Amino acid sequence: MTSLNETSQPLTQNGRYRRILLFFGGVILHFIWWDVLMGRVPLVRKWVRQSRPERFRRWAQRFRILAVDMGGVMIKLGQFFSSRVDVLPPEITDELQGLQDEVPPESWPDIQAVLRAELGTSDGRFARIEEEPLAAASLGQAHRAWLLPDEPDGALGESGESRNSVVVKVQRPFIEQIVRIDMAALKVVARWTMYYPPIGRRADVPALMEEFGATLWEELDYISEADNAERFAQMYADSDQIIIPAVYRDHSSARVIVLEDVEAIKITDTEAMEAAGIDPKRVAERLLETYFLQIFKEGFFHADPHPGNLFIRPYPESIWDPNEPREFWLTFIDFGMVGRVPDLMGENLRKVMISVTQRDAQQLTEAYSDMGFFLPNADLDRITEAQATVLDRIWGRNLLDLARPDPKEMQELGFEFRDLLFEFPFQVPQDFIYLGRCLGMVSGLVSLLDPEINPWYQIEKFGEELIKSQDVRGFTAETAWALIRPYLSTPIRIQKLLDTVEKGRLQVTNVPDRETRRRLDRIDKRLGQIAWSIFGAAGMISAALFYLFKKREK
Numbered sequence: 242m243t244s245l246n247e248t249s250q251p252l253t254q255n256g257r258y259r260r261i262l263l264f265f266g267g268v269i270l271h272f273i274w275w276d277v278l279m280g281r282v283p284l285v286r287k288w289v290r291q292s293r294p295e296r297f298r299r300w301a302q303r304f305r306i307l308a309v310d311m312g313g314v315m316i317k318l319g320q321f322f323s324s325r326v327d328v329l330p331p332e333i334t335d336e337l338q339g340l341q342d343e344v345p346p347e348s349w350p351d352i353q354a355v356l357r358a359e360l361g362t363s364d365g366r367f368a369r370i371e372e373e374p375l376a377a378a379s380l381g382q383a384h385r386a387w388l389l390p391d392e393p394d395g396a397l398g399e400s401g402e403s404r405n406s407v408v409v410k411v412q413r414p415f416i417e418q419i420v421r422i423d424m425a426a427l428k429v430v431a432r433w434t435m436y437y438p439p440i441g442r443r444a445d446v447p448a449l450m451e452e453f454g455a456t457l458w459e460e461l462d463y464i465s466e467a468d469n470a471e472r473f474a475q476m477y478a479d480s481d482q483i484i485i486p487a488v489y490r491d492h493s494s495a496r497v498i499v500l501e502d503v504e505a506i507k508i509t510d511t512e513a514m515e516a517a518g519i520d521p522k523r524v525a526e527r528l529l530e531t532y533f534l535q536i537f538k539e540g541f542f543h544a545d546p547h548p549g550n551l552f553i554r555p556y557p558e559s560i561w562d563p564n565e566p567r568e569f570w571l572t573f574i575d576f577g578m579v580g581r582v583p584d585l586m587g588e589n590l591r592k593v594m595i596s597v598t599q600r601d602a603q604q605l606t607e608a609y610s611d612m613g614f615f616l617p618n619a620d621l622d623r624i625t626e627a628q629a630t631v632l633d634r635i636w637g638r639n640l641l642d643l644a645r646p647d648p649k650e651m652q653e654l655g656f657e658f659r660d661l662l663f664e665f666p667f668q669v670p671q672d673f674i675y676l677g678r679c680l681g682m683v684s685g686l687v688s689l690l691d692p693e694i695n696p697w698y699q700i701e702k703f704g705e706e707l708i709k710s711q712d713v714r715g716f717t718a719e720t721a722w723a724l725i726r727p728y729l730s731t732p733i734r735i736q737k738l739l740d741t742v743e744k745g746r747l748q749v750t751n752v753p754d755r756e757t758r759r760r761l762d763r764i765d766k767r768l769g770q771i772a773w774s775i776f777g778a779a780g781m782i783s784a785a786l787f788y789l790f791k792k793r794e795k
Contacts, residue, residue, distance in 0.1 A: 257311060257419070261426035264307055268300055269433060294332045301336035309343055313416065314423035316344050316379035317457065320547070321678060346377035351414045352384070359494040365389070366492050370409060375504070376549055380420075380460055380577075381412040385502060388489070406502040407489060408574075410463070417461065424454045442616065443668035456675065460577035463498040469576035470500065476539060482527060484554060484572040503572050505554035509689060517555045518567035524553055525690035527571050532683050536580075536676070537594070540587050543573050544580040544679045546686065580675050586612060598705065600636065602629035612670055619666035627658045 275296065280289045304322075308315035322329060323337035349372040360366065370386040388405040413419075431450040435441040459465055467488045477483040486501035493499050506513045508528070511521045528551070535542035543550070552572040561567050582590065589608045596605035606625040609615065615624065634650065687694065 257313075257422045258426045260307070260311065261315070261423060262429060264304070265427075265430040266433070271296070271300070294330065297330055297332040298336055301333045305337055305340060305343075308340060309345065311423075312345070312413070313379060313419035314427070314457065316340055318427070318453075320379070321453075344377045344379055346374045346382050347413050352382065352411050355411050355414055355496060356409075359497045360492065367409075368405070375408065378549075378575075380416055380457070381410055383408050383410045385409075386499075388492075407492075408486075408500050408502050408504075409492075410498045410500065410575075412461065412463070412496040420454075420457055420461065424450070424457070427453075439665070443665075452675075456578060462495060463493060463577075464495050466575075466577045467493055467498055469579045472541065473543070473573065473576060476535075476541075482571060483531065484570045486572075486574060500574070503552065503554070503574065505552040505570075505572055507548055508551040508553055508686060509548040511690065514553055517569075518561070518563070519553060519555055519569050520566050521690040522694070523566060524569070524571070525687045525694055528683065528690070529687055531571060532680075536582055537587065537591055540582040540584075542580045542582070542676075542679065543576065543578075544675050545575060545578040546679060546682045548686070550575045551686070578675075580679060582676070586673075586676075597632070600629075600632050602626075602632060605632075612673065614667060614670060614673075616666045616668055620661075620664075623658075623661060624666070627654075627661055630654065630657065 275289055276293070280286050304315075304319060308319040319337045319340040323334050323340060352374075366389065368387040368389050371384050374382045374384050376383045386407050386409045388407055390405065428447060428450050431446040434446045440446065467490060470485060470488050474485040474487070477485055484503055486503045489499040489501075506517065506519075508524065514521050514524065528546075532542060532546075550573065552574070554570040554572055555561070556568040556570075589611045592608040592611075593605060596602070596608060602625045605628050606621050609624075610619075610621060615621065631654070634654075
């Protein structure tokens, strides 16, 4: 990793800017040569298609090595890529998963220098600071410390640990200079990608990069992070299920933040949960419910739910009945990346949930259109047909089935809606990027905790709550029940058959002939694995929003 005992001038001369441009330039040229040009050559296109997963894996490996070596924004970008299981192939996301835990720490003397610059001598503040970091992230790292006994504690104290135990989060030296250099290079790469029409038509990549940069700068402002933590603390002040660490403002600054030490069982450590008497399935439920309320009710959510930022703390044994499942607190840390849902987006997200609850494809299309998921002049009627078909097919399935769609079923959908696939009238709204990333990460955690979870139970539950709430106008409880009751009382397969007959879509499907198979192959080759993923996530975005929110059964 580039030494941080250097001035800003060597940081530029050491080639960060050049290395980033050369790497991504190589990726773009590789893609153009193999997937765009050679993929059209009859004699080699089959090999190009078959070799794509391995080529993706090799590039992901090279990026991981580059990110670990350079640190800074490259680590953050790799973590972002690793969470986008909704649009990136597993060869990339799996290879980059390790970046969540692979960030090399800064040396203690460098961290100590930042502490002195920000807080002065630590002798009058901390009784002791551990030199070995608790965790190292892309922009900073955390050390456990103990306040002097006469300092105000403000800790919750449920754990029974010393109330003076705190976590000191310190920014990496010269990180602001590194962010400036890295973002300048990535903005050039973003402009390059706009020359590829399928990307240029569907996303303003430079604008997305601006949003990415703005989020990074917000993460670097620890005063803002302290404000975020205190807002979450107010949200959950009366909760017996959620813990938010206290902030020690007197010991914090723009580059150092001191928080209550609330470390407990890592949310991915299911063995430790079970050993403590906690059912991981109940953790999955609580995690989903918490994010549902943050996004749909508060419009303010913790936007970085990777495993290092979420813990499970068991209730003390003194109040636990061994004959009952053990209760627990869901604990959040690291509030540098938060999301805010604008009123218009929040209204449309609620509309999406209600539409799915009612299986109303028309209303679902309207909500997506209002959020900007479709290109101008998109055939909304045809998109509505596709969404109705997908809702019929996926309704009632558990998370494992949703995460592993049947290739034959995807082929049938691809053939039925091949016109949509060729036109591909979908785009990624800028405001949805970080919400989608957050939901994708929550989805991954939930699937780890309970892969068999049934999403529809909660979709129906949350949909009913939204319909009855005052936030959704134009619905009464009686109307809502009349609309939902048939889907709750009629077996899924019978209701599906009745819907199909009613819509005039009952048909007999023959086995595709050779010509049909060749046409399907051409569709598949043109779109590739990433495009299929996007179709599953954007076409009816049941693979992005619901696949995100759903997932859990009682």
